Amino acid sequence: xxxxxxxxxxxxxxxxxxxxxxxxxxxxxxxxxxxxxxxxxxxxxxxxxxxxxxxxxxxxxxxxxxxxxxxxxxxxxxxxxxxxxxxxxxxxxxxxxxxxxxxxxxxxxxxxxxxxxxxxxxxxxxxxxxxxxxxxxxxxxxxxxxxxxxxxxxxxxxxxxxxxxxxxxxxxxxxxxxxxxxxxxxxxxxxxxxxxxxxxxxxxxxxxxxxxxxxxxxxxxxxxxxxxxxxxxxxxxxxxxxxxxxxxxxxxxxxxxxxxxxxxxxxxxxxxxxxxxxxxxxxxxxxxxxxxxxxxxxxxxxxxxxxxxxxxxxxxxxxxxxxxxxxxxxxxxxxxxxxxxxxxxxxxxxxxxxxxxxxxxx
Amino acid sequence: xxxxxxxxxxxxxxxxxxxxxxxxxxxxxxxxxxxxxxxxxxxxxxxxxxxxxxxxxxxxxxxxxxxxxxxxxxx
Numbered sequence: 001x002x003x004x005x006x007x008x009x010x011x012x013x014x015x016x017x018x019x020x021x022x023x024x025x026x027x028x029x030x031x032x033x034x035x036x037x038x039x040x041x042x043x044x045x046x047x048x049x050x051x052x053x054x055x056x057x058x059x060x061x062x063x064x065x066x067x068x069x070x071x072x073x074x075x076x077x078x079x080x081x082x083x084x085x086x087x088x089x090x091x092x093x094x095x096x097x098x099x100x101x102x103x104x105x106x107x108x109x110x111x112x113x114x115x116x117x118x119x120x121x122x123x124x125x126x127x128x129x130x131x132x133x134x135x136x137x138x139x140x141x142x143x144x145x146x147x148x149x150x151x152x153x154x155x156x157x158x159x160x161x162x163x164x165x166x167x168x169x170x171x172x173x174x175x176x177x178x179x180x181x182x183x184x185x186x187x188x189x190x191x192x193x194x195x196x197x198x199x200x201x202x203x204x205x206x207x208x209x210x211x212x213x214x215x216x217x218x219x220x221x222x223x224x225x226x227x228x229x230x231x232x233x234x235x236x237x238x239x240x241x242x243x244x245x246x247x248x249x250x251x252x253x254x255x256x257x258x259x260x261x262x263x264x265x266x267x268x269x270x271x272x273x274x275x276x277x278x279x280x281x282x283x284x285x286x287x288x289x290x291x292x293x294x295x296x297x298x299x300x301x302x303x304x305x306x307x308x309x310x311x312x313x314x315x316x317x318x319x320x321x322x323x324x325x326x327x328x329x330x331x332x333x334x335x336x337x338x339x340x341x342x343x344x345x346x347x348x349x350x351x352x353x354x355x356x357x358x359x360x361x362x
Numbered sequence: 363x364x365x366x367x368x369x370x371x372x373x374x375x376x377x378x379x380x381x382x383x384x385x386x387x388x389x390x391x392x393x394x395x396x397x398x399x400x401x402x403x404x405x406x407x408x409x410x411x412x413x414x415x416x417x418x419x420x421x422x423x424x425x426x427x428x429x430x431x432x433x434x435x436x437x
Contacts, residue, residue, distance in 0.1 A: 141409065165414070193414055
Protein backbone atom coordinates (compact mmCIF):
# COMPACT_ATOMS: atom_id res chain seq x y z
CA UNK A 1 0.00 0.00 0.00
CA UNK A 2 1.35 3.40 -0.88
CA UNK A 3 1.98 5.99 1.80
CA UNK A 4 0.60 9.53 1.92
CA UNK A 5 2.78 12.63 1.59
CA UNK A 6 2.48 13.19 5.36
CA UNK A 7 3.67 9.66 6.08
CA UNK A 8 6.66 9.97 3.75
CA UNK A 9 7.54 13.29 5.37
CA UNK A 10 7.30 11.69 8.85
CA UNK A 11 9.66 8.92 7.68
CA UNK A 12 12.07 11.50 6.30
CA UNK A 13 12.05 13.49 9.55
CA UNK A 14 12.55 10.30 11.56
CA UNK A 15 15.91 9.79 9.84
CA UNK A 16 17.10 12.75 11.98
CA UNK A 17 19.39 13.98 9.28
CA UNK A 18 22.03 16.28 10.76
CA UNK A 19 24.32 16.77 7.77
CA UNK A 20 23.63 19.28 5.00
CA UNK A 21 22.21 17.26 2.11
CA UNK A 22 21.53 18.68 -1.33
CA UNK A 23 19.15 16.82 -3.67
CA UNK A 24 19.10 17.87 -7.33
CA UNK A 25 16.23 17.30 -9.74
CA UNK A 26 16.68 17.36 -13.52
CA UNK A 27 13.15 17.96 -14.69
CA UNK A 28 11.18 21.18 -15.05
CA UNK A 29 8.01 19.26 -14.14
CA UNK A 30 9.60 18.14 -10.87
CA UNK A 31 10.71 21.68 -10.10
CA UNK A 32 7.19 23.00 -10.72
CA UNK A 33 5.66 20.38 -8.42
CA UNK A 34 8.27 20.98 -5.69
CA UNK A 35 7.95 24.76 -5.83
CA UNK A 36 4.19 25.00 -6.14
CA UNK A 37 3.53 22.37 -3.48
CA UNK A 38 5.93 24.27 -1.19
CA UNK A 39 7.98 21.13 -0.48
CA UNK A 40 11.14 23.13 0.32
CA UNK A 41 9.37 24.73 3.28
CA UNK A 42 8.30 21.48 4.93
CA UNK A 43 11.52 19.48 4.69
CA UNK A 44 14.03 19.32 7.57
CA UNK A 45 16.14 22.49 7.21
CA UNK A 46 19.39 20.71 6.33
CA UNK A 47 17.81 19.03 3.28
CA UNK A 48 18.06 21.33 0.26
CA UNK A 49 16.39 20.85 -3.11
CA UNK A 50 18.13 22.38 -6.10
CA UNK A 51 16.83 22.47 -9.68
CA UNK A 52 19.30 21.15 -12.26
CA UNK A 53 19.37 20.62 -16.04
CA UNK A 54 15.65 20.10 -16.58
CA UNK A 55 14.68 22.71 -19.11
CA UNK A 56 15.32 21.92 -22.80
CA UNK A 57 14.35 25.42 -23.90
CA UNK A 58 16.97 26.90 -21.56
CA UNK A 59 19.86 24.93 -23.01
CA UNK A 60 18.77 24.98 -26.67
CA UNK A 61 21.80 26.46 -28.46
CA UNK A 62 21.26 30.03 -29.50
CA UNK A 63 22.62 29.24 -32.98
CA UNK A 64 19.68 26.88 -33.56
CA UNK A 65 17.14 29.56 -32.57
CA UNK A 66 19.04 32.07 -34.73
CA UNK A 67 18.95 29.59 -37.63
CA UNK A 68 15.19 29.13 -37.21
CA UNK A 69 14.70 32.92 -37.22
CA UNK A 70 16.82 33.33 -40.37
CA UNK A 71 15.04 30.55 -42.27
CA UNK A 72 11.62 31.86 -41.26
CA UNK A 73 12.63 35.36 -42.33
CA UNK A 74 14.50 34.69 -45.59
CA UNK A 75 13.05 31.46 -47.01
CA UNK A 76 9.57 30.81 -48.36
CA UNK A 77 8.62 28.40 -45.58
CA UNK A 78 6.29 27.95 -42.62
CA UNK A 79 8.19 27.42 -39.39
CA UNK A 80 6.46 25.58 -36.56
CA UNK A 81 7.84 25.18 -33.03
CA UNK A 82 6.69 24.40 -29.50
CA UNK A 83 5.28 27.59 -28.02
CA UNK A 84 8.01 28.26 -25.45
CA UNK A 85 10.66 28.47 -28.16
CA UNK A 86 9.00 31.52 -29.72
CA UNK A 87 9.88 33.77 -26.79
CA UNK A 88 13.58 32.94 -26.26
CA UNK A 89 15.73 36.01 -27.04
CA UNK A 90 18.94 35.75 -29.08
CA UNK A 91 21.87 38.13 -29.26
CA UNK A 92 21.51 40.21 -32.46
CA UNK A 93 21.90 43.87 -33.50
CA UNK A 94 18.90 46.04 -32.61
CA UNK A 95 17.57 46.18 -36.18
CA UNK A 96 17.09 42.38 -36.34
CA UNK A 97 14.42 40.10 -34.88
CA UNK A 98 15.51 39.00 -31.37
CA UNK A 99 13.14 36.05 -31.16
CA UNK A 100 10.86 33.92 -33.31
CA UNK A 101 7.99 35.94 -31.84
CA UNK A 102 9.50 39.19 -33.16
CA UNK A 103 10.17 37.58 -36.56
CA UNK A 104 6.52 36.51 -36.64
CA UNK A 105 5.40 40.04 -35.79
CA UNK A 106 7.58 41.27 -38.67
CA UNK A 107 5.70 39.02 -41.08
CA UNK A 108 7.44 35.63 -41.02
CA UNK A 109 5.12 32.61 -41.17
CA UNK A 110 5.83 31.13 -37.73
CA UNK A 111 3.25 29.09 -35.86
CA UNK A 112 3.29 27.65 -32.33
CA UNK A 113 2.31 23.99 -32.05
CA UNK A 114 1.71 21.62 -29.13
CA UNK A 115 2.35 18.32 -30.94
CA UNK A 116 4.23 16.84 -33.90
CA UNK A 117 0.77 15.78 -35.15
CA UNK A 118 0.01 19.47 -35.75
CA UNK A 119 3.21 19.88 -37.78
CA UNK A 120 2.07 17.03 -40.05
CA UNK A 121 -1.39 18.58 -40.45
CA UNK A 122 0.02 22.02 -41.33
CA UNK A 123 2.34 20.47 -43.94
CA UNK A 124 -0.55 18.45 -45.41
CA UNK A 125 -2.72 21.56 -45.63
CA UNK A 126 -0.19 23.41 -47.83
CA UNK A 127 1.58 20.84 -50.03
CA UNK A 128 3.25 23.45 -52.24
CA UNK A 129 5.05 25.17 -49.36
CA UNK A 130 7.76 23.71 -47.15
CA UNK A 131 7.03 23.41 -43.43
CA UNK A 132 9.99 23.24 -41.07
CA UNK A 133 9.43 21.83 -37.59
CA UNK A 134 11.97 23.33 -35.16
CA UNK A 135 12.01 20.48 -32.67
CA UNK A 136 13.84 21.21 -29.41
CA UNK A 137 13.41 19.06 -26.36
CA UNK A 138 14.53 16.19 -24.19
CA UNK A 139 13.75 12.51 -24.74
CA UNK A 140 10.04 12.84 -23.89
CA UNK A 141 9.58 15.27 -26.77
CA UNK A 142 12.15 13.91 -29.19
CA UNK A 143 10.80 10.34 -29.06
CA UNK A 144 7.44 11.54 -30.47
CA UNK A 145 9.35 13.42 -33.20
CA UNK A 146 11.08 10.13 -34.07
CA UNK A 147 7.70 8.36 -34.05
CA UNK A 148 6.36 11.03 -36.42
CA UNK A 149 9.22 10.47 -38.90
CA UNK A 150 9.07 6.66 -38.70
CA UNK A 151 5.32 6.67 -39.27
CA UNK A 152 5.88 8.82 -42.36
CA UNK A 153 5.47 12.53 -43.04
CA UNK A 154 4.52 14.59 -46.10
CA UNK A 155 7.49 15.32 -48.42
CA UNK A 156 7.22 19.04 -47.71
CA UNK A 157 7.78 18.60 -43.94
CA UNK A 158 11.36 18.88 -42.67
CA UNK A 159 12.81 18.97 -39.19
CA UNK A 160 15.35 21.32 -37.60
CA UNK A 161 16.31 18.95 -34.81
CA UNK A 162 17.70 20.30 -31.55
CA UNK A 163 17.09 17.35 -29.24
CA UNK A 164 19.08 16.55 -26.14
CA UNK A 165 19.49 13.62 -23.76
CA UNK A 166 19.16 14.35 -20.06
CA UNK A 167 21.58 11.94 -18.38
CA UNK A 168 24.81 13.03 -20.18
CA UNK A 169 24.59 16.47 -18.51
CA UNK A 170 24.49 14.81 -15.09
CA UNK A 171 27.31 12.49 -16.16
CA UNK A 172 29.38 15.48 -17.30
CA UNK A 173 28.85 17.24 -13.94
CA UNK A 174 29.90 14.14 -12.04
CA UNK A 175 32.90 13.35 -14.22
CA UNK A 176 34.29 16.89 -14.25
CA UNK A 177 33.92 17.46 -10.52
CA UNK A 178 31.30 20.17 -11.01
CA UNK A 179 28.47 18.35 -9.28
CA UNK A 180 27.02 20.50 -6.51
CA UNK A 181 24.63 17.85 -5.19
CA UNK A 182 24.69 14.87 -2.84
CA UNK A 183 21.82 12.92 -4.40
CA UNK A 184 19.67 12.95 -7.51
CA UNK A 185 15.98 12.62 -8.33
CA UNK A 186 15.78 11.21 -11.86
CA UNK A 187 13.08 12.51 -14.24
CA UNK A 188 9.93 10.36 -14.22
CA UNK A 189 8.74 10.74 -17.76
CA UNK A 190 12.18 10.66 -19.37
CA UNK A 191 12.66 7.36 -17.51
CA UNK A 192 9.21 6.19 -18.67
CA UNK A 193 10.49 6.44 -22.26
CA UNK A 194 14.17 5.53 -21.87
CA UNK A 195 13.99 3.21 -18.86
CA UNK A 196 15.10 3.62 -15.25
CA UNK A 197 18.26 1.61 -15.96
CA UNK A 198 19.77 4.58 -17.81
CA UNK A 199 20.38 6.22 -14.41
CA UNK A 200 22.17 3.38 -12.60
CA UNK A 201 25.56 4.99 -13.33
CA UNK A 202 24.88 7.62 -10.66
CA UNK A 203 24.75 4.97 -7.95
CA UNK A 204 27.11 2.40 -9.38
CA UNK A 205 29.88 4.57 -10.80
CA UNK A 206 29.63 7.66 -8.63
CA UNK A 207 28.21 6.13 -5.47
CA UNK A 208 25.53 8.81 -5.11
CA UNK A 209 21.97 8.06 -3.96
CA UNK A 210 19.37 8.25 -6.74
CA UNK A 211 15.64 7.62 -7.13
CA UNK A 212 13.24 8.03 -10.04
CA UNK A 213 10.16 9.99 -8.95
CA UNK A 214 6.82 11.01 -10.35
CA UNK A 215 5.17 14.40 -10.03
CA UNK A 216 2.90 14.06 -7.00
CA UNK A 217 4.04 15.22 -3.55
CA UNK A 218 3.84 11.56 -2.42
CA UNK A 219 6.13 10.32 -5.17
CA UNK A 220 8.61 13.18 -4.73
CA UNK A 221 8.71 12.78 -0.93
CA UNK A 222 9.15 9.02 -1.39
CA UNK A 223 12.12 9.88 -3.64
CA UNK A 224 13.61 12.29 -1.07
CA UNK A 225 13.20 9.69 1.68
CA UNK A 226 14.77 7.03 -0.51
CA UNK A 227 17.90 9.03 -1.33
CA UNK A 228 18.29 10.25 2.27
CA UNK A 229 17.99 6.69 3.54
CA UNK A 230 20.43 5.42 0.91
CA UNK A 231 22.90 8.06 2.06
CA UNK A 232 22.45 7.26 5.73
CA UNK A 233 22.71 3.49 5.38
CA UNK A 234 25.24 3.69 2.51
CA UNK A 235 23.15 1.07 0.69
CA UNK A 236 23.25 3.05 -2.52
CA UNK A 237 21.25 1.72 -5.47
CA UNK A 238 18.83 3.20 -7.99
CA UNK A 239 15.31 3.22 -6.52
CA UNK A 240 12.13 3.58 -8.57
CA UNK A 241 9.47 5.62 -6.75
CA UNK A 242 7.29 5.90 -9.89
CA UNK A 243 6.78 2.24 -10.82
CA UNK A 244 3.30 2.99 -12.21
CA UNK A 245 4.72 4.31 -15.48
CA UNK A 246 8.48 3.76 -15.22
CA UNK A 247 9.80 0.32 -16.11
CA UNK A 248 13.36 -0.91 -16.01
CA UNK A 249 13.84 -0.74 -19.78
CA UNK A 250 11.37 2.01 -20.64
CA UNK A 251 9.18 1.97 -23.72
CA UNK A 252 10.68 -0.50 -26.25
CA UNK A 253 8.73 0.84 -29.24
CA UNK A 254 9.78 4.42 -28.52
CA UNK A 255 13.43 3.46 -28.12
CA UNK A 256 13.33 1.49 -31.34
CA UNK A 257 11.83 4.45 -33.22
CA UNK A 258 14.45 6.80 -31.74
CA UNK A 259 17.19 4.46 -33.02
CA UNK A 260 15.62 4.25 -36.47
CA UNK A 261 15.26 8.00 -36.94
CA UNK A 262 18.19 9.48 -35.02
CA UNK A 263 21.74 8.87 -33.95
CA UNK A 264 23.42 10.12 -30.81
CA UNK A 265 25.97 12.91 -31.31
CA UNK A 266 28.05 15.31 -29.25
CA UNK A 267 26.00 18.46 -28.79
CA UNK A 268 26.28 22.07 -27.67
CA UNK A 269 24.28 23.21 -24.62
CA UNK A 270 23.69 26.94 -24.40
CA UNK A 271 26.01 28.56 -21.89
CA UNK A 272 27.49 25.18 -20.98
CA UNK A 273 29.28 24.01 -24.11
CA UNK A 274 29.71 20.66 -25.80
CA UNK A 275 28.58 17.59 -23.90
CA UNK A 276 29.63 14.21 -25.25
CA UNK A 277 26.89 12.02 -26.74
CA UNK A 278 24.16 14.32 -25.45
CA UNK A 279 22.29 15.19 -28.65
CA UNK A 280 20.30 13.66 -31.48
CA UNK A 281 20.87 14.07 -35.20
CA UNK A 282 18.77 12.73 -38.05
CA UNK A 283 19.86 9.42 -39.62
CA UNK A 284 20.68 9.28 -43.33
CA UNK A 285 17.55 7.19 -43.98
CA UNK A 286 15.59 10.35 -43.21
CA UNK A 287 17.95 12.87 -44.88
CA UNK A 288 15.15 14.25 -47.08
CA UNK A 289 13.49 15.39 -43.85
CA UNK A 290 16.66 16.91 -42.36
CA UNK A 291 16.23 20.67 -42.85
CA UNK A 292 19.90 21.29 -41.97
CA UNK A 293 20.89 19.59 -45.24
CA UNK A 294 18.58 21.72 -47.38
CA UNK A 295 18.86 25.26 -46.00
CA UNK A 296 21.77 27.67 -45.31
CA UNK A 297 23.96 26.95 -42.32
CA UNK A 298 24.16 29.68 -39.66
CA UNK A 299 25.86 27.44 -37.13
CA UNK A 300 29.39 28.92 -37.31
CA UNK A 301 31.92 29.69 -34.58
CA UNK A 302 31.17 33.43 -34.51
CA UNK A 303 27.51 32.66 -33.98
CA UNK A 304 28.36 30.17 -31.22
CA UNK A 305 30.37 32.88 -29.42
CA UNK A 306 27.57 35.42 -29.81
CA UNK A 307 25.19 32.82 -28.49
CA UNK A 308 26.55 32.59 -24.99
CA UNK A 309 24.18 33.57 -22.17
CA UNK A 310 23.54 37.35 -21.98
CA UNK A 311 25.93 39.49 -19.91
CA UNK A 312 25.25 39.17 -16.20
CA UNK A 313 22.84 36.27 -16.68
CA UNK A 314 23.58 33.21 -14.54
CA UNK A 315 21.24 30.83 -16.42
CA UNK A 316 24.10 28.41 -17.14
CA UNK A 317 24.92 28.05 -13.43
CA UNK A 318 21.22 27.77 -12.57
CA UNK A 319 20.77 25.04 -15.18
CA UNK A 320 23.73 23.10 -13.78
CA UNK A 321 22.37 23.28 -10.24
CA UNK A 322 25.29 25.44 -9.08
CA UNK A 323 23.16 28.49 -8.16
CA UNK A 324 19.57 28.95 -7.05
CA UNK A 325 17.52 31.22 -9.35
CA UNK A 326 17.33 34.04 -6.81
CA UNK A 327 21.12 34.09 -6.50
CA UNK A 328 21.35 35.57 -10.01
CA UNK A 329 21.73 39.36 -9.88
CA UNK A 330 19.23 39.82 -12.70
CA UNK A 331 16.47 37.66 -11.17
CA UNK A 332 13.43 39.81 -10.57
CA UNK A 333 15.32 43.05 -11.19
CA UNK A 334 15.92 43.39 -14.91
CA UNK A 335 14.87 39.81 -15.76
CA UNK A 336 11.20 38.95 -15.29
CA UNK A 337 8.74 36.83 -17.31
CA UNK A 338 7.44 39.99 -19.01
CA UNK A 339 10.94 41.00 -20.09
CA UNK A 340 13.14 37.92 -19.86
CA UNK A 341 16.88 38.24 -20.36
CA UNK A 342 17.93 34.63 -19.88
CA UNK A 343 16.09 31.56 -21.21
CA UNK A 344 15.43 30.20 -17.69
CA UNK A 345 12.93 33.06 -17.22
CA UNK A 346 11.19 32.26 -20.53
CA UNK A 347 10.15 28.64 -20.38
CA UNK A 348 7.48 27.16 -18.12
CA UNK A 349 10.14 24.61 -17.28
CA UNK A 350 12.86 27.15 -16.53
CA UNK A 351 13.74 27.31 -12.84
CA UNK A 352 13.70 31.14 -12.77
CA UNK A 353 10.25 31.31 -14.35
CA UNK A 354 8.91 28.63 -11.97
CA UNK A 355 10.28 30.41 -8.88
CA UNK A 356 8.95 33.78 -10.07
CA UNK A 357 5.48 32.44 -10.86
CA UNK A 358 5.32 30.81 -7.42
CA UNK A 359 5.95 34.20 -5.83
CA UNK A 360 9.55 33.51 -4.78
CA UNK A 361 11.46 36.76 -4.90
CA UNK A 362 14.77 38.09 -3.62
CA UNK B 363 7.24 19.77 -22.22
CA UNK B 364 8.14 16.80 -20.03
CA UNK B 365 4.95 16.87 -17.99
CA UNK B 366 2.58 14.28 -19.40
CA UNK B 367 -1.19 14.33 -19.17
CA UNK B 368 -3.13 11.16 -18.37
CA UNK B 369 -6.03 10.64 -20.78
CA UNK B 370 -8.70 7.99 -21.30
CA UNK B 371 -9.13 6.37 -24.71
CA UNK B 372 -12.60 6.86 -26.19
CA UNK B 373 -12.12 5.61 -29.73
CA UNK B 374 -9.34 3.87 -31.67
CA UNK B 375 -8.73 4.04 -35.40
CA UNK B 376 -5.44 2.23 -36.21
CA UNK B 377 -2.72 4.31 -34.50
CA UNK B 378 -4.97 7.32 -33.92
CA UNK B 379 -7.09 7.52 -30.82
CA UNK B 380 -9.58 10.00 -29.53
CA UNK B 381 -8.72 10.57 -25.89
CA UNK B 382 -10.39 12.53 -23.11
CA UNK B 383 -9.18 14.28 -19.97
CA UNK B 384 -11.44 16.41 -17.80
CA UNK B 385 -14.01 16.75 -20.56
CA UNK B 386 -11.50 17.83 -23.20
CA UNK B 387 -11.08 15.52 -26.22
CA UNK B 388 -7.91 15.36 -28.29
CA UNK B 389 -6.44 13.25 -31.03
CA UNK B 390 -3.61 11.14 -29.65
CA UNK B 391 -1.16 8.92 -31.51
CA UNK B 392 -0.72 5.34 -30.27
CA UNK B 393 2.27 4.82 -32.57
CA UNK B 394 4.70 4.61 -29.63
CA UNK B 395 2.67 1.91 -27.84
CA UNK B 396 2.76 -0.80 -30.49
CA UNK B 397 4.14 -3.29 -27.95
CA UNK B 398 1.03 -2.88 -25.75
CA UNK B 399 -2.50 -4.15 -26.15
CA UNK B 400 -4.61 -1.00 -26.03
CA UNK B 401 -8.38 -0.85 -25.92
CA UNK B 402 -11.12 1.70 -25.52
CA UNK B 403 -11.43 2.72 -21.85
CA UNK B 404 -7.69 2.36 -21.11
CA UNK B 405 -5.71 5.22 -19.60
CA UNK B 406 -2.48 6.45 -21.15
CA UNK B 407 0.15 9.07 -20.28
CA UNK B 408 0.22 11.55 -23.18
CA UNK B 409 3.18 13.75 -24.14
CA UNK B 410 2.94 16.27 -26.99
CA UNK B 411 0.06 14.29 -28.52
CA UNK B 412 1.68 10.84 -28.24
CA UNK B 413 0.79 8.16 -25.69
CA UNK B 414 4.09 7.10 -24.07
CA UNK B 415 2.88 4.58 -21.45
CA UNK B 416 -0.25 2.78 -20.33
CA UNK B 417 -1.43 3.48 -16.80
CA UNK B 418 -4.22 2.48 -14.43
CA UNK B 419 -7.29 4.60 -13.72
CA UNK B 420 -6.11 5.12 -10.14
CA UNK B 421 -2.75 6.45 -11.34
CA UNK B 422 -4.47 8.74 -13.84
CA UNK B 423 -6.70 10.07 -11.07
CA UNK B 424 -3.76 10.84 -8.81
CA UNK B 425 -1.88 12.60 -11.65
CA UNK B 426 -4.93 14.76 -12.42
CA UNK B 427 -5.09 15.84 -8.79
CA UNK B 428 -1.46 17.03 -9.03
CA UNK B 429 -2.20 19.06 -12.15
CA UNK B 430 -5.34 20.57 -10.63
CA UNK B 431 -3.26 21.75 -7.69
CA UNK B 432 -0.54 23.15 -9.98
CA UNK B 433 -3.05 25.00 -12.14
CA UNK B 434 -4.91 26.39 -9.14
CA UNK B 435 -1.67 27.78 -7.75
CA UNK B 436 -0.44 29.21 -11.03
CA UNK B 437 -3.72 31.00 -11.60
